[in-house]
Amino acid sequence: LALAPVAAPPASVDGFVREFLRNLNFERGVALSSSAPNDRYMALAYTVRDYLMARWLEDQARQRELQAKGVCYLSAEYLLGRQLDNNLLAARLTEVATEAMVACGIDIDELRQQEVEPGLGNGGLGRLAACFIDSLATMSVPSIGYGIRYEYGIFRQTFVDGQQVEQPDAWLTLGSPWEFPHPEAAQKIFFGGHTEKTTDEQGVETTTWVPGWHVLAVPYNYMVPGYHNGRVNTLRLWRAVASNAFDLRIFNSGDYEEAVRAQTFAENISKVLYPEDSTPQGKELRLQQQYFFVAASIADFLDHQLSADFDLENLPERVIFQLNDTHPVIAVPEFMRVLVDERGMEWDAAWAITQKCFAYTCHTLLPEALEVWPVDLLGRLLPRHLEIIYRINEEFLLEVRERFGDDELRIRNMSIISENPRSVRMAYLATVAGAKVNGVAELHSQLLREKVLPDFDEFYPGKFTNVTNGVTPRRFVRLANPGLAGLITEALGAGWTVDLERLRGLEAFAEDPEFRVKFAEVKRANKRILSDVLRERDGFVLNEDHLLDVMVKRLHEYKRQMLKLLHIVTEYEGIVSGRVEASSVQPRTFIFGAKAAPGYAMAKRIIHLINAVGSVVNDDPRVEGRLKVLFPPNYNVTLAERVIPAADLSEQISLAGKEASGTGNMKFALNGALTIGTDDGANVEIRELVGDDNFFLFGMTEPEVEALWAKGYKPAEFYQADSGLRRAIDLIASGAFSDGDRSVFEPVVSNLLYDDRFMVLADYSSYIAEQAKVDAAYGDQDAWTRASILNVARTGFFSSDRSIRDYIDRIWHTPPIL
Numbered sequence: 071l072a073l074a075p076v077a078a079p080p081a082s083v084d085g086f087v088r089e090f091l092r093n094l095n096f097e098r099g100v101a102l103s104s105s106a107p108n109d110r111y112m113a114l115a116y117t118v119r120d121y122l123m124a125r126w127l128e129d130q131a132r133q134r135e136l137q138a139k140g141v142c143y144l145s146a147e148y149l150l151g152r153q154l155d156n157n158l159l160a161a162r163l164t165e166v167a168t169e170a171m172v173a174c175g176i177d178i179d180e181l182r183q184q185e186v187e188p189g190l191g192n193g194g195l196g197r198l199a200a201c202f203i204d205s206l207a208t209m210s211v212p213s214i215g216y217g218i219r220y221e222y223g224i225f226r227q228t229f230v231d232g233q234q235v236e237q238p239d240a241w242l243t244l245g246s247p248w249e250f251p252h253p254e255a256a257q258k259i260f261f262g263g264h265t266e267k268t269t270d271e272q273g274v275e276t277t278t279w280v281p282g283w284h285v286l287a288v289p290y291n292y293m294v295p296g297y298h299n300g301r302v303n304t305l306r307l308w309r310a311v312a313s314n315a316f317d318l319r320i321f322n323s324g325d326y327e328e329a330v331r332a333q334t335f336a337e338n339i340s341k342v343l344y345p346e347d348s349t350p351q352g353k354e355l356r357l358q359q360q361y362f363f364v365a366a367s368i369a370d371f372l373d374h375q376l377s378a379d380f381d382l383e384n385l386p387e388r389v390i391f392q393l394n395d396t397h398p399v400i401a402v403p404e405f406m407r408v409l410v411d412e413r414g415m416e417w418d419a420a421w422a423i424t425q426k427c428f429a430y431t432c433h434t435l436l437p438e439a440l441e442v443w444p445v446d447l448l449g450r451l452l453p454r455h456l457e458i459i460y461r462i463n464e465e466f467l468l469e470v471r472e473r474f475g476d477d478e479l480r481i482r483n484m485s486i487i488s489e490n491p492r493s494v495r496m497a498y499l500a501t502v503a504g505a506k507v508n509g510v511a512e513l514h515s516q517l518l519r520e521k522v523l524p525d526f527d528e529f530y531p532g533k534f535t536n537v538t539n540g541v542t543p544r545r546f547v548r549l550a551n552p553g554l555a556g557l558i559t560e561a562l563g564a565g566w567t568v569d570l571e572r573l574r575g576l577e578a579f580a581e582d583p584e585f586r587v588k589f590a591e592v593k594r595a596n597k598r599i600l601s602d603v604l605r606e607r608d609g610f611v612l613n614e615d616h617l618l619d620v621m622v623k624r625l626h627e628y629k630r631q632m633l634k635l636l637h638i639v640t641e642y643e644g645i646v647s648g649r650v651e652a653s654s655v656q657p658r659t660f661i662f663g664a665k666a667a668p669g670y671a672m673a674k675r676i677i678h679l680i681n682a683v684g685s686v687v688n689d690d691p692r693v694e695g696r697l698k699v700l701f702p703p704n705y706n707v708t709l710a711e712r713v714i715p716a717a718d719l720s721e722q723i724s725l726a727g728k729e730a731s732g733t734g735n736m737k738f739a740l741n742g743a744l745t746i747g748t749d750d751g752a753n754v755e756i757r758e759l760v761g762d763d764n765f766f767l768f769g770m771t772e773p774e775v776e777a778l779w780a781k782g783y784k785p786a787e788f789y790q791a792d793s794g795l796r797r798a799i800d801l802i803a804s805g806a807f808s809d810g811d812r813s814v815f816e817p818v819v820s821n822l823l824y825d826d827r828f829m830v831l832a833d834y835s836s837y838i839a840e841q842a843k844v845d846a847a848y849g850d851q852d853a854w855t856r857a858s859i860l861n862v863a864r865t866g867f868f869s870s871d872r873s874i875r876d877y878i879d880r881i882w883h884t885p886p887i888l
């Protein structure tokens with residue numbers, strides 16, 4: 071009797087075809103001859119799943135058996151991107167599947183296009199989580215990713231008259247072949263109500279939470295295959311479902327409509343991803359989402375991952391909950407509640423365990439992005455948790471007094487509760503509870519300690535550390551750039567995909583003229599591929615001879631898309647004013663990709679302006695086609711995988727001290743784009759590694775930014791002092807990009823002139839000067855290619871495998887299992 075999981079079928083073309091047809095017939099219920107592309111895609115995905123299944127089941131069993139220390143990565147976002155190619159690659163099935171599809175008369179590329187990417191994240195933070203689970207699986211680290219199965223991911227962006235219009239992202243309409251629902255493992259999650267204190271005969275006081283309502287959290291599992299190592303980890307995302315009991319009570323009262331309303335209310339919790347990625351809106355539903363998924367995850371871990379006789383005192387040797395920003399921080403009081411109220415542990419013992427079981431990653435420096443929850447809202451939704459937070463704070467502030475004396479100002483500054491309006495500072499709660507607190511790049515971690523949480527750094531020596539971000543080389547080099555991957559493998563052998571520092575070996579090849587030619591051909595081929603994609607997708611024409619200058623990231627003022635735009639307008643103004651000969655301009659195509667939070671008015675105006683400048687510049691015959699601005703809508707992971715490998719120049723131009731790390735910057739460098747960037751986030755480390763000669767640096771440093779602020783920044787002075795800047799801004803203000811209507815972009819112009827929080831005007835002249843150096847450098851194609859190769863060769867550090875190694879060494883202390 072075979073009790074072990076059914077072994078994977080042999081990976082032969084015949085076997086794959088058989089398995090594929092079986093899935094098509096038996097799972098989709100269609101014949102090949104009458105199947106739609108979606109049926110075929112589904113059957114292909116099922117077939118890939120089948121090959122991974124035995125390993126997955128084994129690994130789940132093994133993680134429970136070994137009871138080794140593992141990571142629970144808690145993240146409200148996972149920006150996964152398409153799964154098919156990733157899973158084919160991990161399982162070494164790409165060739166077999168391709169040939170099998172050929173044998174069935176199917177173009178596998180057409181099936182690839184069927185997959186709607188799961189866009190369950192906003193940007194950097196969500197994509198980082200996706201890279202991390204890939205690395206965790208590839209490095210055999212026992213781990214589970216926990217998150218939310220949003221029914222609607224990040225909105226689909228369209229442009230109407232150049233303005234952003236959002237459409238719901240109904241990614242599940244045709245079904246997802248990658249998910250496994252487990253309704254039998256649902257958790258009940260309670261909300262609202264009140265607390266009651268009771269005292270027993272011994273005079274021991276206990277608190278009970280009498281909740282007002284609850285929902286079911288139903289887990290959906292996703293395979294996370296490691297690359298070529300036979301491991302399959304799990305991503306477990308929670309869906310909110312109304313519980314039957316809850317419905318029935320109302321239903322029995324005869325109010326059917328009310329019962330349905332209650333169902334809708336409950337299911338709203340996992341309905342949609344919040345599209346704001348910097349300014350917290352303080353919405354109750356968002357706090358519901360946060361508590362919903364962390365409470366379900368903690369209960370799931372305790373119920374299903376621990377052996378029956380597990381002694382909770384030993385939890386720190388068994389698990390570390392990594393908090394991806396403050397979004398899951400309500401897990402801290404929840405964990406305390408479970409240990410104290412449900413498992414009967416003493417407060418002090420529970421707190422000691424909690425302080426060893428959590429660690430916190432901060433992803434921002436913008437003060438307005440730090441989450442705070444009004445006490446009245448939190449107390450209404452989670453009354454017991456508010457009490458627990460108060461007690462944590464009380465005891466923490468007592469310790470602070472012991473150490474620093476009754477320094478009331480300091481006490482007020484360090485309190486987890488802030489006043490007016492009374493609210494909970496989630497970053498402080500995470501810092502107090504966490505064994506470690508990390509920033510995401512060297513500069514960011516330093517500023518975090520020195521500027522954002524200095525009192526905490528002093529109070530907790532050794533708690534603060536850095537883990538510089540990374541990206542997965544599987545998706546962002548191997549899959550996105552097969553041409554480059556082939557060239558690297560030819561030069562260095564195949565090991566680089568899991569040992570990215572080996573790219574160093576390419577330094578020698580940078581000096582080889584033949585290799586440079588091949589490398590340049592790959593870049594050119596990637597431009598052609600992108601050109602096809604943009605023609606098909608958006609009807610754009612991409613000139614492959616142009617320098618391809620790319621800025622793709624969320625639209626935010628601190629990232630300074632406006633600075634890029636002022637450069638474009640400056641170039642354009644030079645030509646149309648006749649001061650610059652069009653024929654002397656280095657031909658460039660500027661590609662933008664950016665979504666704005668739907669409520670962020672200034673960001674939306676900037677999107678409008680980019681499109682407006684594009685339509686004027688692109689059609690002006692005086693430009694002779696030498697400047698093109700392309701802004702494909704709905705930038706997402708799938709588009710990133712085509713744009714990044716084709717880019718010559720990577721724009722990383724945030725105001726110094728504002729971009730925590732950036733991860734797009736790493737993807738571009740690894741794909742051979744040169745960076746024009748400020749001394750910000752991980753740009754600093756990229757420049758140190760690739761060398762000043764292979765990086766275009768401009769702009770103020772963070773201390774210079776501070777000094778200018780302190781002195782009093784007046785953007786209008788920069789406007790007055792620089793004629794190029796004046797002409798560019800005047801051209802926008804004149805209505806040249808809005809059919810003569812000066813009012814349309816007036817708010818953008820006056821914001822720059824009289825506010826300019828992110829000092830666009832202060833960095834303008836240095837940016838323009840550096841861009842001139844870019845043009846000159848691009849004139850020597852062979853030298854450019856050499857620098858480009860050196861960027862690839864020297865940025866192996868930015869593999870997310872290295873990030874995970876750093877987390878293990880500095881924070882988790884979880885040995886990989888064999």
Ligand code: 26V
Nearest residue numbers: 194195346347348350433510729730731732733
């Ligand atoms: C923040 C918020 C604020 C509350 C409302 C909802 C919401 C959703 C997402 C976020 C995340 C903002 C933080 C973030 O994405 N930070 C980025 O993290 C990247 C990975 O560490 C890093 O490379 C970027 O520099 C940083 O901006």
